Amino acid sequence: MRQEPFVVPGKLVVPYRYFVGRLASKALIALRDDKKVMGVRCPTCNLTYMPPRSTCGRCFSKLEELVEVGDKGTVLTYTVVYHKEPVHPMEPPFVYGLIKLDGADTALPHFIGEVEPEKVSIGMKVQAVFKDKREGNILDIKYFKPQ
Amino acid sequence: MAERVAIVGVGQTYHRSRRPDVNQVELMNEAVRAALDDAQLTLRDIDAVVMGNMELFEGNYLVDMWASDGIGSYLKPGMKITTGGTTGATVSCAAFNHAASGLFDVVLAVAFEKQDEGDTTAGLNSVSDPLWRRWIATGAMGAFARVGRDYIRRTGCKEEHAAMLRVKADKGACRNPYAHLKLNLTIEDVMNSRMLMWPMRLLHMCPTSVGAAALVVASEKRAKQITKKPVWVKDWVTVHEESATTWSMVRPGETSLEKASRLIYQRNGITKPAEEIDVAEIYEPSIWGELAWYEQYHFCEPGEGWRWAEKGVTDMEGEFPVNPSGGVVATNPIGATAMIRIVEAALQVRGDAGEHQVSRPVRTAFTTAWGGSNWTVATLLTKSL
Amino acid sequence: MTEKPSEEFLVMPIPLELPFQWAAGPYLGRFFRELRDNARLLANKCPQCGRLLFPPRQVCAQCHVKVGEDWVELSDKGVVEDFTVVVEPMSDPSTGERRTLPYPTATIRLEEGVSLIHYLEETDSAKIREGLKVQAVFKPREKRKGEMRDILYFRIVEGP
Numbered sequence: 001m002r003q004e005p006f007v008v009p010g011k012l013v014v015p016y017r018y019f020v021g022r023l024a025s026k027a028l029i030a031l032r033d034d035k036k037v038m039g040v041r042c043p044t045c046n047l048t049y050m051p052p053r054s055t056c057g058r059c060f061s062k063l064e065e066l067v068e069v070g071d072k073g074t075v076l077t078y079t080v081v082y083h084k085e086p087v088h089p090m091e092p093p094f095v096y097g098l099i100k101l102d103g104a105d106t107a108l109p110h111f112i113g114e115v116e117p118e119k120v121s122i123g124m125k126v127q128a129v130f131k132d133k134r135e136g137n138i139l140d141i142k143y144f145k146p147q
Numbered sequence: 148m149a150e151r152v153a154i155v156g157v158g159q160t161y162h163r164s165r166r167p168d169v170n171q172v173e174l175m176n177e178a179v180r181a182a183l184d185d186a187q188l189t190l191r192d193i194d195a196v197v198m199g200n201m202e203l204f205e206g207n208y209l210v211d212m213w214a215s216d217g218i219g220s221y222l223k224p225g226m227k228i229t230t231g232g233t234t235g236a237t238v239s240c241a242a243f244n245h246a247a248s249g250l251f252d253v254v255l256a257v258a259f260e261k262q263d264e265g266d267t268t269a270g271l272n273s274v275s276d277p278l279w280r281r282w283i284a285t286g287a288m289g290a291f292a293r294v295g296r297d298y299i300r301r302t303g304c305k306e307e308h309a310a311m312l313r314v315k316a317d318k319g320a321c322r323n324p325y326a327h328l329k330l331n332l333t334i335e336d337v338m339n340s341r342m343l344m345w346p347m348r349l350l351h352m353c354p355t356s357v358g359a360a361a362l363v364v365a366s367e368k369r370a371k372q373i374t375k376k377p378v379w380v381k382d383w384v385t386v387h388e389e390s391a392t393t394w395s396m397v398r399p400g401e402t403s404l405e406k407a408s409r410l411i412y413q414r415n416g417i418t419k420p421a422e423e424i425d426v427a428e429i430y431e432p433s434i435w436g437e438l439a440w441y442e443q444y445h446f447c448e449p450g451e452g453w454r455w456a457e458k459g460v461t462d463m464e465g466e467f468p469v470n471p472s473g474g475v476v477a478t479n480p481i482g483a484t485a486m487i488r489i490v491e492a493a494l495q496v497r498g499d500a501g502e503h504q505v506s507r508p509v510r511t512a513f514t515t516a517w518g519g520s521n522w523t524v525a526t527l528l529t530k531s532l
Numbered sequence: 533m534t535e536k537p538s539e540e541f542l543v544m545p546i547p548l549e550l551p552f553q554w555a556a557g558p559y560l561g562r563f564f565r566e567l568r569d570n571a572r573l574l575a576n577k578c579p580q581c582g583r584l585l586f587p588p589r590q591v592c593a594q595c596h597v598k599v600g601e602d603w604v605e606l607s608d609k610g611v612v613e614d615f616t617v618v619v620e621p622m623s624d625p626s627t628g629e630r631r632t633l634p635y636p637t638a639t640i641r642l643e644e645g646v647s648l649i650h651y652l653e654e655t656d657s658a659k660i661r662e663g664l665k666v667q668a669v670f671k672p673r674e675k676r677k678g679e680m681r682d683i684l685y686f687r688i689v690e691g692p
Binding site for chain 2: 008010012013014015016017019020021023024053054055056057058060
């Protein structure tokens, strides 16, 4: 006799907490306290990474030189989210972008706001909008808006 | 196997309860740099990188996506491996396989755990199958309380014997600069520590440590160029058991511990392990595991382990030293733990273990790892080919 | 503004909560259905070595052969083979909640020789011994969902 498959609903719930480390702590404290957006420079490769990391993947140098990369940048690419999902951070439609800050050589994923989604374009110049109550994480930048 | 392989560099972090100063990648980076320094190599000499951890302790399921900068795998081949308690040994074996295959000359292996970032017992309970056993799982404590009860019932061992081995472990840890718990314990301290689940006391159980370990492995030709003291990886094996629901680990009969060690001995002509092997670094998340498993590894006769504890056979100065590093009960950064067994055994073979170098001259070392109650990894390291 | 301590290390709490749908498959599925509908425990028998597989499954891992439909209904009675009392707080990964303490768990060997781990009704560890005869107490039909917790606990029915 054929029966319906027996399926058991369940979930996995575990609390985690992540230490960001010495270097990234310094960078995020500067963001929290002074609204300064920091990257880290590799002197060997002459590249500035944002988000900062403590080893250069290209040359394996230890990276310690935090530099301000500024709150202005360029949209390298973007997408518009139209569908609704419980995991989404806000109501659609909203825009995810990859933003290369002026002082950095790498792109930072973040939101693009204060603009009609249809009007966002690659190459658009944008500027960080900071939260008033900042906690020391990358969401202390609320989103990037057109300059 | 095609190529003979050797360990040419070892590294580990100082193991602690908490490391808020580093993130996961930075922790691994410390061990990688230590191993490269020990091998006197740079990342340019590395042909492939293998890494691993127990991902559900960090809730970060593809940490290799994040880690390539810190472990040096950027634009290099390699893979990530997770096999529970054996992770560090399986990562090491994967590095041995990479080098033995002839495809890669020099391979870096790195393993870590950052237990200050998750809830280890919740994570460990979640490895139990969700349909049958997860609801009642009690992590490693429950499993080893059972091992202890079974051993006491079967052999007439007393709680003092577990305490003796725990004090032995602590003596090793106090001489090991990298060890986590260094407590200057007495038998009474162990006997009076808090009861978790009879007969398991707090000091019978491993700590939750944060740490990383790394190995540099090379093919025979490169190994001889790289170092005057290569540690030859003579053999390695993994053996699985039936699913954990059968609780075969506390039953007499064939276990993965017994089978893995027997295979290694048979394949390498070892008939009297405790005489022919000079030092063992075994995986004992609880001191009850060490006590009950000497016989599983064929070190001693069934039921003789507690008598060995009484006689101090496995002390650092004993006839057959076991875990001179202090073992897992002193230091347990889970994903790295099984690799630390191999790192420590390699140091013993090289004669570079410093304060915790055993008295007996070391030509041959044996290591084990154990995970999930289902499988054992064993390795055999030697001074000469 | 005030000087922050030079060594402030940031930490980000990020709880994980993921939903799943676990398929029991035909063998465990039948087992859970029987448990839910009829409060009966089932095992299946390996055609080669003849041992009972409990929980029932498709393959005998020792013989490497497919196990067929040779079903055996198990008794709800057994003996306490081994027990412990959990006094250490730990999270249940199914809920994220801490389990209520203390609680005894026991390995119970059913009359047919297979074992399972479950709760005991008796919470006084002084009254629990190996060899005690116990019997499963099932939840009422309307509360049973087809899971091991459909057995409430095992009740001591007789001393050794």
